[in-house]
Amino acid sequence: MSRTGPPVPAWLQLVADTSHDDMELVQRTAHLPGGRESAVLMLFGPAPEGVERIGDSGGATLVLTERAHTLRSHPGQVSFPGGRVDPTDDGPVDAALREAEEEIGALRSGIDVVGMLPQLPLSVTGFSVTPVLGWWREPMPVGVVDPAEVARVVVVPVEELTDPANRFMAVHPARAFAAPAFEVQGLYVWGFTAILIAEFLDLAGLTRPWDTSDERPVPARFLVR
Template sequence: MTVARPTWLDELVGQVETTPAHYYSSFLPPDHGAGRRAGVLVLVGPRDEDPGDHDILLTERAHGMRTHAGQVAFPGGSVDPEDRDVIDAALREAHEEVGLDRTSVDVLATLPELYMPHRDFGITPVVGWWRDPHPLTAGDPREVASVLRAPVSELVDPANRFTVTHPNGYRGPAFEVDGLLVWGFTAGIIAKLLDLAGLAEPWDDSRHEELPERMWR
C-alpha cells in the first residue's frame, strides 16, 4: 500500500538543499577527490503498526567481520563500475543487503559527499522515502547480522541519546535503539538530520558512555 510521506520529511529535504557540507562533518574530500566513493541509503518509511510514526532503515553488521564488527550502519557501499552514480550504488547495495526493492523508493535528496581520511573514502548519504514498504530479510550472514527499522520516535526520545567516548579521545553522538548501539558516522548523520527536520528534543549532553571494547576495531 502506497503511503504519503510526512511533511517533516519534505521540510528536511528543503533544508538539505541549502545546508553546507561542513554542517555535517569537518572532514570533507580533498580537492582532487576521494580515492574511493560510496553511497549509503537513509531510508525513511512508515511504521507497519503505526503509519503515523516513521522509521529509518539500518543494518547490523555481522559480528565476525574484520572491521566494524557488529556496528549499526545505513545500507550501502562502494560505487562499482556498473553503477551509474552514488544513488545507484546505495540502492543496489540495499537490495543485496536486505532485499529492498528499489522501485519502492522515492529518492528525495543527496547530502554533500563526506570524507573518511583514514580510508581515503568519500561517502554520500542518499535520502529516500519508502513509498511502498515490503518485508525485508538480511542477505549474506557473513555481512549482515540483522535488519533494524529504527523508530523515529525512539531516536528522538531523550532517554535514548547520549555521547559515546573512545579511549583514543573520540567523542560523538550515539543512540540506543532496540538494544543496539548506533554510533559513529551513522549516528552523526541521524543526529544532524533530526535537527534539520525540527524533530530533535532536548537531551542530556552530559551523559557520556564508553564505547564497548568489542567495537574498537
C-alpha cells in the same frame, strides 16, 4: 510509476530541499582528502500498519543494519545499507539502491529517492560517502540477504531515535573522541552513522532536548577497526 501509501513527510522533504553548505558534518570533513566513492541509503518509511502515527515524525521508521561480526572492518557495528560505487553504477543513487537490494532485499521499485546529502570524506575508512535519502511508501519485508555481510536488519521507529532516554555522548578512549550516540532496539549506534542521524534529526526539526553531558565510553568490542 504511480504508488499508493503516505506521501513523503514534510520534514524529510525539508532536509532534501535545504542547502547543506553549513551542515556541521560538511564543515567538519571539508579539510579531509577524498577517498573511494561510496553511498549509503537512509531509508525512511511510514508507521507500520496498526501502529499509531504519534510524534512529530508521524510514526515514521528508519532502516538500520548491524554488520556481520566476522567482518575484518568494523565488525558488529551499526550502519546504513550501502557500499562502494561500482563502475557499472550510474552514480551514488544507483549504488545505494543496488546495495540496499543486495544487503537487505529492499527492491528499488518500492523506494522514492527524495534527495542526497553532500559527499562526506571519512579518513577512518578511506571512503567518501554520499548519503541518499529514500522514502518507502509501502514498506516491504526486509532481512539479511548475505549473512557474511549483515547480521541483523532493524526497522527503528524515528520516535525512539528522538527519545532523550535513548541518547548520550559516546567517548572513544584512544582518540579523545566524543559524539552523539543512540541505544535502540538492542543496537548500539555510534560513529559516523550516529553523527549522521543526529544531524539529520536537527535539520528535520525533530530533535528533542537531551542530556549532552551524559558521556559513556564506547564498548571495547567496537574499538577494533
